[in-house]
Amino acid sequence: MERGRLCIKWRQYDIFEPVAIEEVIKLLEQEYGSCQWQADRDPIDVLIGTILSQNTSDANSSSAFASLKASFDSWEAVASAPAERIAEVIKCGGLSQIKAARIKQVLKQIESEKGRITLDFLKSRTMTEAEDYLIRLPGVGHKTASCVLLFSLGKPSLPVDTHVFRVAKRLGLIGSKVSVEKAPGLLQKQIPPSKVYQFHVHMIEHGRRICRARQPHCHRCILRDICPSSRH
Secondary structure (H helix, E strand, O other): OOOEEEEEEEOOEEEEEEEOHHHHHHHHHHHHOOOOOOOOOOHHHHHHHHHHHOOOOHHHHHHHHHHHHHHOOOHHHHHHOOHHHHHHHOHHHOOHHHHHHHHHHHHHHHHHHHOOOOOHHHHHOOHHHHHHHHHOOOOOOHHHHHHHHHHOOOOOOOOOOHHHHHHHHHHOOOOOOOOOOOHHHHHHOOOOHHHHHHHHHHHHHHHHHOOOOOOOOHHHOOOOOOOOOOOO
């Protein structure tokens, strides 16, 4: 298991201690409060919403999703619509042509395999089985699958977005050369299943507010005393 390192200067020596992910979880909860895990969103909604969120802002993806839901009566209606019509509806979300084609393909495949557009059957599957099904869908990778598993199906799969990835590296919870593809597995091994949701939410919040990509606010960071990247 990869662990981060805390470097404490003492005279001319460097003393290294591992950064425990349990301490990170505790401090972030102290800063942002506890999170109640409520996996009550429709899996198809989360799947399509996550596709729309790729390479755009939360505001743009939310607007695109709202426009899509307002323009069609059902997911079956979206699946049967021309890709050009779907692209027009979600234009505010960016990359509309690519996302429209992907959404249509995903919905058509689920409908073809299951007779209707639903992912509720995944609730009774194991996390591995559910993830395997999701990543077989066109253009669905680990992050998108993890969002569906975590936010809709009550399964402790960790989505690693740019904020989680950046903060985890700065803390040393994963190595500096670890790829974004390998990061979820390495991090998830360290996190109690019951804390996966809270860890995900808090790491995103911390990445947005404090541990920004440029000019992180280390002086305001609750993790500064255990973070090897902190600017003391």
